[in-house]
Amino acid sequence: MRGPADNAENAAAPASSASLPLDHVVLHGADEADALVLRDGTLDYAALRSRVARMAAWLAAMLPTKGARVASWAAKGELTCLLPVAAARAGLVHVPVNPLLKHAQVAHILADSGAELLIATPSRLATLGEGDVPDGCRTQGEAEVMAQVAACTGSLGPSDADPDTLAAILYTSGSTGRPKGVMLSHTNMALGAASVADYLDMAAQDRTLAVLPFAFDYGQNQLFSTWLAGGCVVPLDYLLPRDVVKAVERHAITTLAAVPPLWVQLTELDWPAETAARLRRLTNSGGALTVDLVAKLRALFPEARLFPMYGLTEAFRSTYLDPALVDTHPTSMGRAVPHAEVLVINDAGEVAGDDEEGELVHCGPLVAQGYWRDAERTAERYRPAPAASRYGGTAVWSGDRVRRAQDGLLYFVGRRDAMIKSAGNRISPQEIEDAVVATGLAAEAVALGLPDARLGQAIHLVVRPAAGVEGEEAGAELPRRLMRELPNFMQPRAIHWRDAMPTSPNGKLDRTGLANEIAAKLAKETEA
Template identity: 60%
Template sequence: MTPDPTPFPLDHLAIRGAPDAPALTAGTETLTYADLEEEVGRTASALLSRRLNAGDRVASWMGKTKLACILPLAAARAGLVHVPINPVLKRAQARHILSDSGAKLLLANEARLASLEDGDRSGVELLVLEHWDASGEALGPSKRDPEDLAALLYTSGSTGKPKGVMLSHANLWLGAISVAHYLGLGPGDRTLAVLPLAFDYGQNQLLSTWAAGGQAIAFDYLLPKDVVSAIGRHDVTVLAGVPPLWIQLAEADWSKGQGATLRTLTNSGGHLPETVFRKLRSLFPAASVHLMYGLTEAFRSTSLDPSLADEHPDSVGKAIPFAEVMIVASDGSEALPGREGELVHAGPLVAQGYWQDQEKSAERFKPAPASSRYGGTAVWSGDRAVRGKDGLIRFRGRDDAMIKVSGNRLSPTEIEEAALSSGAVRDVIALGVKDERLGQAVRLIAVADGESAEDRLRAYFARELPAYMQPRDIVWVDALPISPNGKVDRAALVKEHA
């Protein structure tokens, strides 16, 4: 059965479950759906009391607090646009997101706010999480147009700084309904939300659970054993992860019976090695493993039926509900089975483009192929894939130079700019190299500027960049190769070093 394709204002997810059923656990507090509805309404009202207008951007920069979980719905109810900033990002990345989005308000804990400099705060009201008060009268469910903008999720492109992907109420609502449907989520499910809420995959942990009337358990962890303990403590039934986390969990100690309640495991953000998939199937024989593919610009594209995973662990399956996924040949026609082409996604999950970047939007968001049943605008992913004669899609590689570390898409240009800003290098190229645990790791090919260059560069990166952007390797050279057109010969470096 196909789920109902009718979109609603996003904040209506707060009332999908039974009023007295548990909806959210954050820290030591558990909210029922009645509590969630009340908290969403009060938070929406408190936001509007800050003299914000419809369409204004509200940024959050914090771990998985109760407020962080509620803000996607509360901002939507208030007619505002939520801009979540990954809590692992540091000042420079937060400054870019604040500036680019034009955020009028930033909610963060005191330590993060203190890291900002005067120039970072221009035009932004800062609110300390520890002083946040939402004790006023609650705002009722909204009647927003589902096509209104609800969120900006920042994702890196192949060049330059991260770009804000514009997601409407309809994008997020239908994404939640789609995932809840094909995962078979229900009111009895308990989802351990371990992924960052600034990711579409991470935020959907909450939204799809609430769409099904289940319980989301917000959880920040330091070590894999913390996840194992939390799964046992909360009798978790649903867990979403990226390959590096699954690799760690496959190696963890489950000897005390934790994980016996798991029934649904999902992977996206990169290919899950078959050896890890087999280990997970062995550890959790009662759990279905969903192997998926997605991109922020269209939220989620495909999922493999778990009943086929044992036989086809190399596949990412078929299009999910509300998605049309095509493999397009270079001439624009649908590629024949077994022939490689570009993966193109059409339908109502496609985002509205990149925030204030018409040029980049035009490169990625283009008219759907003539064969599309949805038509309209499609996301041309730049990813290469093949649809087999069995109808299953298999990922082949990426057209661009993106580096994907632990499910995070990194722009080589952003890493290179950071290296140059350190003053330790004169010239540099960032490449992605295969890494068994991370999917890919960053390798720098650099020309030193002065003595102790490596020590200075690593100290700068440790101070200014999150851990997943740190280079695993630095290869020092006297000069970077130059191609006939006068540019750095990246292709030659890739051939030699990646």
């Protein structure tokens, strides 16, 4: 049995107080080296640095108050690639909004963050209704902003901000209620980039195909870790998985990050051998890879190293599995990433022994600063680090149940909350349920995540109609209403109508019973 010091994964000593602002860390490529491939051309690092400096100067003129929030709601392009770094340099706080969200979620994020400026594509701005944009928040079209930035004669030099200054708020769904904003400092993001670039062994010769949304920490880090290493980023908003294959070939991609549902789709395609051989590095997060999927990826991309990873927005990245262990330990979460300490704490509040189940607790400088303007939920998740921690301070108590084997490898056991994970998205059941009830067609609703081979979990709705609402009428109208109010990844796979909802002994809706009942019904249908 190991003692506390041996049972803590601490891949690096506590971060030095000499950590730097974000823009100092991620723009160090050689002047003439490719940095960013856009639709209308490629920026080298000299051009990237120049454009970041000009955008930062424009932002500082538009929002002169340090710490003001600027939100972006646009597809991948120059704006969404440069804004995270330019806003940090200007002393502002960037609030990236997932392009897939609809007006209700965007309205909440704008109001909650107190954003003073929203930059978005005109088509997205046109979907916002009366009251969706709060007083004090200006809106500008993406093309208009980029034209003004191009005409800007100013240039803002590297930031002198305290590295612990807030630099971004990333909104993530909670298991209850609306999305909550996770506060990230310069240090959080800069050390996150350094951590990933370190264990992935990124180099200046690498070219990363950025297919994940930049509104997610995993997606945003595609930019930062690649630029820290002096490599090149190729952003891609793909329509079909086949677009990914074409982009890998066209741009000589070496690094691809994805979530399990996309990996499933990619492994079903016919990859030319020479195209598959271009990939040297595959990374996965947003859900666990199955043993079968690991085998398919290893067979399809034999030249690539596969990095399964585990993370949560509240602490960025916690663990990764060494590619050398993937074949022999395909279900493991691996060990702590650099700059992170991961402890397994049992129900007695002590460091768990070998193979004893406990809660994963993340300590160290990757831990975010809490939830924006939400002291109550911050206190629930961000609590003092266990006594065994080498870092101390505040830790993220994940709510995830894990165990550590005798060899030090971690294994996922289960989640304690009701979060639905579908296609790499963390989805709040309550957010869906609130939208259903708000239509006036339902008196009660329960959103469930049931196992699905392609999505990880598929959303199933159990609904009791409102008084006076005919089932047939509601059955046709509810999906139409939800398509207007919820993004595509929150749409239910199926809606199950009930005249009455089952309750548990404590009087609450019996979610577990409903999930088991529907799962059993689906299993019978599959067998038939």
